[in-house]
Amino acid sequence: MSKIIVAGAGHGGVVAAIKLAKAGHEVIIFEKSRQESLGLPQSDVVEKEAFVYADIPIPDECKTVRNEITFIPLESDVSRFTLPATEEESILINRKVLITYLLSLAKEAGAEIFYGTEIIKPIILGNRVCGVRTREQEFYCDLVIDACGVYSPLRMNLPEYMCVNREIKKYDIVHTYRAYFNKLPNVPDPETTYNIYVRDNGSVGFSWLVTEEDRIDALIGRFHELDDKETLEILRGLHEENAHMGTELVEGGSFMPIPVCQPLAVLVADGYAAIGDSAFMTYSIKGSGIAYCIRAGVMLADCVINDTQGFYDAEHLWEYEKRFFKEIGFSACRIAIVKNLLHYMTAEQLNDLFKQNIVTTDEVAKVMEEKFDAILTAKGFATVKDKVRLVRDNPLLKEMFTNIAVWIGRFTVAESSFPNKYDAEDVQKWNERYNTFFDSIRAE
Numbered sequence: 001m002s003k004i005i006v007a008g009a010g011h012g013g014v015v016a017a018i019k020l021a022k023a024g025h026e027v028i029i030f031e032k033s034r035q036e037s038l039g040l041p042q043s044d045v046v047e048k049e050a051f052v053y054a055d056i057p058i059p060d061e062c063k064t065v066r067n068e069i070t071f072i073p074l075e076s077d078v079s080r081f082t083l084p085a086t087e088e089e090s091i092l093i094n095r096k097v098l099i100t101y102l103l104s105l106a107k108e109a110g111a112e113i114f115y116g117t118e119i120i121k122p123i124i125l126g127n128r129v130c131g132v133r134t135r136e137q138e139f140y141c142d143l144v145i146d147a148c149g150v151y152s153p154l155r156m157n158l159p160e161y162m163c164v165n166r167e168i169k170k171y172d173i174v175h176t177y178r179a180y181f182n183k184l185p186n187v188p189d190p191e192t193t194y195n196i197y198v199r200d201n202g203s204v205g206f207s208w209l210v211t212e213e214d215r216i217d218a219l220i221g222r223f224h225e226l227d228d229k230e231t232l233e234i235l236r237g238l239h240e241e242n243a244h245m246g247t248e249l250v251e252g253g254s255f256m257p258i259p260v261c262q263p264l265a266v267l268v269a270d271g272y273a274a275i276g277d278s279a280f281m282t283y284s285i286k287g288s289g290i291a292y293c294i295r296a297g298v299m300l301a302d303c304v305i306n307d308t309q310g311f312y313d314a315e316h317l318w319e320y321e322k323r324f325f326k327e328i329g330f331s332a333c334r335i336a337i338v339k340n341l342l343h344y345m346t347a348e349q350l351n352d353l354f355k356q357n358i359v360t361t362d363e364v365a366k367v368m369e370e371k372f373d374a375i376l377t378a379k380g381f382a383t384v385k386d387k388v389r390l391v392r393d394n395p396l397l398k399e400m401f402t403n404i405a406v407w408i409g410r411f412t413v414a415e416s417s418f419p420n421k422y423d424a425e426d427v428q429k430w431n432e433r434y435n436t437f438f439d440s441i442r443a444e
């Protein structure tokens with residue numbers, strides 16, 4: 001049996017820890033937060049199916065939801081539109097409850113958990129990751145699972161030749177502020193309770209305001225870092241438009257990054273595998289990552305369990321990477337390509353898309369339900385060509401839609417160079433092609 005370190009109590013790492021400890025491996029989780037402060041002070045939506053995939057019972061504390069989202073465009077002359085309730089069932093779960101629950105399952109399965117232990121960097125011997133250095137000491141192991149999140153000090157300190165790390169660039173991250181406010185008594189709820197405001201003068205940004213039974217959930221997301229002054233101004237605006245929103249902070253109030261880009265090109269190296277936000281595994285339009293993490297945790301654990309000789313080198317871990325890209329990664333890339341369009345637009349131009357009915361409610365619903373990539377792969381070019389026809393009188397939008405068609409075509413070519421079996425040279429070529437492609441479509 002092998003010694004496996006899970007660095008950070010990220011959701012994917014903890015799911016892998018549950019499976020690996022159950023299979024008899026010695027699993028140690030190092031988490032920098034103290035146990036009582038672990039998890040975000042918020043409730044989030046997670047696809048139910050992911051729990052079924054992982055064979056993990058859904059925690060009792062959560063509520064099943066089918067959200068009806070209403071978009072509130074920038075200009076008042078464009079009418080608001082409400083998407084039909086999502087087909088898929090999701091659960092709304094408190095993040096502290098979720099991570100505590102997953103960690104309790106890991107502990108039950110035999111994993112050891114050390115809280116308040118911050119990892120500083122990987123230990124590398126020869127060309128293999130052999131352990132981690134915490135603030136206090138060094139720990140050696142057979143495999144390190146990197147579940148430290150967006151700014152993982154493990155990923156960021158890997159040598160370049162491993163091809164795993166890449167620089168975080170503009171538009172890769174949405175900077176968010178999330179807080180819950182009191183709901184004023186005797187003021188009626190708005191007609192729609194899950195409202196997304198497309199806002200920002202300049203590049204596209206959004207805020208959401210979700211009216212719960214006894215409080216208001218406010219989230220602000222921008223492609224630049226938010227400061228207190230801007231956040232306050234945006235909150236004031238939301239408050240003015242929503243008479244039922246109080247000004248008393250009930251919970252949360254923190255700034256957090258969400259990766260909204262394509263996953264890493266290479267997730268593995270000898271003795272190392274990245275998972276979750278540390279590998280940028282989110283649905284890039286919404287920034288939802290928990291379901292991908294849970295699934296990837298299963299894929300990684302299966303791959304490790306199948307490596308019965310305990311090599312855990314890049315060659316054997318490539319099976320995890322391959323399965324991830326096949327089941328999630330390639331479609332996540334297509335979503336990231338479509339999302340890229342937003343970076344070339346101002347909020348006014350986005351408004352025009354709705355005003356002129358170029359983007360339909362049905363299409364937005366598919367995007368929110370994570371089914372948009374199906375349109376792109378099946379009838380892809382026909383759909384995009386139809387859009388180009390609709391926007392022919394608007395040169396800027398026409399150029400954007402033409403770009404989408406070209407980008408998806410170019411990505412399909414890049415995708416074909418994904419190595420089916422691990423070969424260092426082929427992986428390097430894949431890494432270069434993949435990153436060069438995404439860099440080439442990036443807005444300045």
Ligand SMILES: Cc1cc2nc3c(=O)[nH]c(=O)nc-3n(C[C@H](O)[C@H](O)[C@H](O)COP(=O)(O)OP(=O)(O)OC[C@H]3O[C@@H](n4cnc5c(N)ncnc54)[C@H](O)[C@@H]3O)c2cc1C
Pocket residue numbers: 007008009010011012030031032033039043044045046117118119120147148149150152153176177178219256257258275276277278281282287288289290291293
């Ligand atoms: C405001 C907001 C809203 C979101 N809404 C949703 C949603 O509705 N649905 C959804 O699916 N996703 C949502 N997400 C995204 C989701 O939070 C992430 O994609 C998901 O948590 C996956 O990240 P992770 O578990 O890999 O990493 P994280 O959640 O970032 O966990 C990483 C863990 O590693 C620990 N850590 C970090 N550095 C170190 C270190 N040096 N040493 C030791 N430990 C370390 C951290 O303390 C943390 O516990 C949201 C995110 C934000 C910020």
